Amino acid sequence: MASGRPLQDISEQNEALKRENAQLYAQIKALSQRLAQGSAGVGYPLELVAGLRTLEAPMSVMADSYKAGHFVMYPECESMSAYGEFRSPFPNRGDNRFVFYGIRHYIDNFVGRKWTRADVDAAEAFYKTHNAGFTPYPFPRDLFNKFIAENDGYFPVMVESLPEGSVAYTHTPVFVITAEGEYSRLVTFMETILTMVWYPSCVATLSRFAKDKIKQCFEKSVDEDAYFLMDSRLHDFGFRGCTCVEQAVLGGMAHLLNFEGSDTMAASYHGQFHLNGGRPVGNSIPATEHSVMTAWETEEEAIKNEIEHFGDGAFSVVMDSYDYDSALDVVLPKVKEAKEKKGGYMVLRPDSGDPIEQVIKGLKAAEKTFGCTTNGKGYKVVNGAGVIQGDGINLEMMCDILDKVLEEGYAANNVVFGMGGALLQKLNRDTMSFATKLSHAVYPGGKERDVMKTPKSATSKCSLPGRLSVVRENGVPMVYPKGDPAAKGLESVLKVVYNKRPVQGAFDDVDTIKARVEREWEALKPNGNPISKQLDAKIKSILAARGHTAGNTKE
CATH class of the missing domain: 3.20.140.10 (nicotinate phosphoribosyltransferase)
Structure with a gap:
């Protein structure tokens, strides 16, 4: 089991992070002012602020x-x-x-x-x-x-x-x-x-059609006080699947016209500093990858470490490094106490197998471990946990999963989707x-x-x-x-x-x-x-x- 740090050390670290954030915000304001004047200053060349590089060729x-x-x-x-x-x-x-x-x-x-x-x-x-x-x-x-x-x-x-x-x-x-x-x-x-x-x-249009489907499912199954979650239900996973940074920035920014979730940081950065006066346009949450999970001797240790650092907010855990079913049935109950003590929101991520089946398995396991409530529209909402599906997601698969989620009695806000190549690359x-x-x-x-x-x-x-x-x-x-x-x-x-x-x-x-x-x-x-x-x-x-x-x- 991972050795934990004293709570006092964590509290001091959090305070240090708050001070750093305050300093960063001041730097953002100053940077935005320089951008408005056409220069990002010596430390931030404008082409880097824009997040783009173009090949050297005359017009x-x-x-x-x-x-x-x-x-x-x-x-x-x-x-x-x-x-x-x-x-x-x-x-x-x-x-x-x-x-x-x-x-x-x-x-x-x-x-x-x-x-x-x-x-x-x-x-x-x-x-x-x-x-x-x-x-x-x-x-x-x-x-x-x-x-x-x-x-x-x-x-x-x-x-x-x-x-x-x-x-x-x-x-x-x-x-x-x-x-x-x-x-x-x-x-x-x-x-x-x-x-x-x-x-x-094309990316903006595809992303908008995805939002249409999500909105329909929210209106049917989600209480209105949770509608704010709609803007985070489709997350951009497409950076690594693009042919170049310029494509990722352009496509990633097009997606951010409809949603706020993105792991294409270059697009979020470009949009924030070059196109929106320093005001943020995209966000993400801490999340493990398979390399992180397999670096620990056990998945339990890996998850408890993440909970220790990020368990008081939203965080995501990939669950299929070895055996998805075992991770849900055996490992998840072992981290329940640590997770609930922190009080955050845990997002389970399957990354292989049939996407529809794996999402439903994840929701049922989360319900079994953390319990659920029934909202005003009669649909179940898992307590402090949900599922994100990023493997094999295109517009059609996303729609099929949402239909199955509602058929199984779960509200649409229990699930998030990560779309990569289908969002930014499989277009022409x-x-x-x-x-x-x-x-x-x-x-x-x-x-x-x-x-x-x-x-x-x-x-x-x-x-x-x-x-x-x-x-x-x-x-x-x-x-x-x-x-x-x-x-x-x-x-x-x-x-x-x-x-x-x-x-x-x-x-x-x-x-x-x-x-x-x-x-x-x-x-x-x-x-x-x-x-x-x-x-x-x-x-x-x-x-x-x-x-x-x-x-x-x-x-």
Whole structure:
């Protein structure tokens, strides 16, 4: 059995921790002030505060290869516009709403980056051997040098976007890019970077659907005074499954728009210090891992050690290092006295076997050991203990477990879920079919043309024609031809976030974004069509002129 330290020593340690926390809070406030001024100080380089590292490469190569040659393929124009949209709903949910998030990252770190002659020189060294056979590849050197000289190095386009945290239906433009004059031919050069907003938006949408299910189960089985626990029921376990830190930060932060639980500390840190003025956005609890459990001679010793250090708060114990059933039936009763003496909340974590069976086993063992009460809705709540399932969790499995938990008579607040790869990694651009397409051109002399992709072999890939506006009509983001009289007086949803240089105050803090997600998701009914009658008529006219027989391709 582990030898315990005197209570006086523990009390002194706790007081020391309180003093350290007070000092840390003062440092946080000072750090946040420096961040607001654009510098984190000598001890905290800004890129570390942001939690991101990017590979060293000039902006002149931050695009798909073929983008570099499009400047001579596009016709001469006075202006061109392109837009980005999700063309398909999140799979298997029967709901075409999505949460838009992440464009700030791409504007702040890429589109809004100031170019220099060195970027062009570096590009030239690269492009001269980038064509097949390691021969010269075309790239718009003169246009690059021109905007470096004329526009102080900032990329010469305007970007409008939905506010982060906006909830809309598929086919709603999430951003619009406009370029003018000689720079029109650069309109889609940043498409590669901006299209990446698919990733954090997909994570935010997945996380939101998970919260929908959890909310339904809470409303059915949990007393209202425990609803505050809803925000901690889905925990981000995905850091180690990501391909890079940047992905973990972006996806982890997208999840934190809906929940507060996360073990992806880089995301919580980035959100707190770089995006939310020092105010915290994510939290976790002390928890063992298998290496900790197996380092002790017995699981009983390992658990009692954790209880000694953290037993007065919430803490988690992995229970399947050797034999999950034995740990529940034999070890758990042995630590009952120590746990109850401390008075904290013990979270049992199975990590192998059938997820549904293991969760129910854990709840029954916890009930047997610690007892339970029956809440006002007739469901059991285990006394001071619960279960977290992190192995094999995706959205469908989480829903199945919750259904079984309620079927067995337990309230939904008895369980927490950890989602890793399924939350941050098992997504791709095709998950919701994101695409960026040209929609409008003004040729020399002022002739305008509505541009629309209309492949007969895949009508689902038809794009939207013309200059587009997104307005709020009866609370719903609707897509109209820009300038249409029917949209006059309606609130414009698209906001300018970059206008040939960074726009000050273009983005909201995390608290504001979270509130927007909550408000707009609840207000927007599932399965809507955002295409106005006016835009639909234009779409049908173009399709008919090209021999298509399909009706509204956006239904």
